[in-house]
Amino acid sequence: MTRAVRAGMDFISALDRGSLGGLARLCAPGATWWVDSGPDRRGGDPDLAPNGSGRFPLHGVMRMDEKLALMRALGPDAFPTGCRQIPRRVIADDDVCVIEVEGFGVHASGLEYANRYGFVFDVDAAGAVVSVREYLDTIHAQQVVGGGATVPRSSLDGRAGRADRAAPDLAGAPPSVVSSLAMWPALARGDIDAFAALFTADATWWTDSGRDRDRGRPHGRGDIGANGPFHGTVPMAEKLHAMRARLATGAYRSAAVDVTAHRWVADDTLVAIEASGDATLGDGSRYQNRYLWIVDVRPGGIAGVREYCDTLHIADIMGFEAEDA
Template sequence: MTRAVRAGMDFISALDRGSLGGLARLCAPDATWWVDTGPDRRGGDPDLAPTGSGRFPLHGVMRMDDKLALMRALGPGAFPTGCRQIPRRVVAGDDTCVIEVEGYGVHAGGLEYANRYGFVFDVDPAGAVVAVREYLDTSHAQHVVGGGAAVPRSSLDRRPARAASGPAAAPRPLRAALAMWPALARGDLDAFGALFTADATWWTDSGRHRDRGRLHGWGDLDANGPFHGRVPMTAKLAAMRARLAGGAYRSAAVEVTADRWVVDDTLVAVEAHGDATLGDGSRYQNRYLWIVDVRAGGIAEVREYCDTLHIADLMGFDAEVGR
């Protein structure tokens, strides 16, 4: 077990127990915790908003001390019977690891909270956590924990740089994972689809319909657009083709920049951000964590963690009521 995995698993265990002191002891003094920010894209950009958005639960970057103080202030009253955190899959690196987690609790307001997370942990040479980045279903989190309060919209002024191709000696799984983005930016869904195995699947979370988004269940692509759970890649490609043909984008499609990655055997975890101009002229600027499982015949599975509230805000899909 690498030091990053050990620290990350200890962090999830302390979170599961509700041990805020345990979380503090695992972290370096200047550690930070990031969560995305829904329609407020600037608030979630660490460069443009280094102190975050100031809104809970979608706060952008927060100092770990401030985050834990906020959690103490909310106290057990937020989840009177606790909020479980169950690790499901790990992508291991030495200084960085990714842990997929399922959480469940009943909020004090009476709503069930059943989120799925991709936690990214950066650790220092001593094994202390220096940064946590939490990718989750932001629409579900805002609906349950944020009380459904409105989030103001902002956009980023700068366009992303072109995605890097990866190191020259990149392992085959990383090359396959990074090859998705140039094809997608061109809107070349033939080249994009050719990267996948015949039985490949694509998962993204599911808004209010929590059962549909279970990681090992089957979702429903027709029920609520992009909030579909696990679906066959053939169906996902058909939906993407229909969206392009319907004039969803003024740009060719979504231009993705891969920011960081971790490679663990066949698994590749990629943090990235995307940019597109939609048909109505609005800017789609999401931030992602993809878990890509690359097998001998191609990409067998993708799990996509992203800011679902940003999608709901711009694309006309209400993640909380269905349509």
């Protein structure tokens, strides 16, 4: 077990127990916690808003001590019977650990909270957590924990997130990483045939499902016709059909979504990629999302993709009603 895996798993365990002191002891001084920020794209950008958006739960970057103080102030009243955090899959090297997690609790409002997360932990040489990045279904988080409050819209001046920074150097990268990253040039060109050729015949694609929590169960059967991108697990053939249909409607002024990978972690057949996406929609709006992709690469091609991103931004900018998602 690497120091990153140990730190990440200990962090999820402390979060599961509701031990804020345990979380604090795992972190280095100056550690931060990031969550994306819905329609407020500037508020979630670490460069443009290094102190975050000031809104909970979609707060951008927060200092860890401030985040834990806020959680302490909210106290057990937010989730009177606790909020479980169950780790499912781990991808890691010595310094970075990615953990897929399923959470469940009953909020004080009576609403069930059942989110799915991709946590990314950076650790230092001593094994202390220096950064937590939490990718989750922001529609569901805002609905339950944020009380459904409206999030103001803002856009980035340039490309999405940190897309102006150089992509990782692929020299010596494992074949699984090369295969995973080959998706994005094809997608940026709008070449769905080239994109499709990278996948196995039985491949699947998962994204979370907003207000319909049952549809997004990772090991269930999703429904891509129910509400566009918030579909759960669907066969890749259905995903490709929906992508072609969206391009055919003129949804984009750009060819499609231009995705820039910022870094990756590979472990056996799994590759975790942090990335940002940028597109100009047909009405001139800017789609500027931030992603964590979990890609399962097999000898015959990509067998599965799990897409963690800011669902509330999608609902806001692409015309899918968050109330119905």
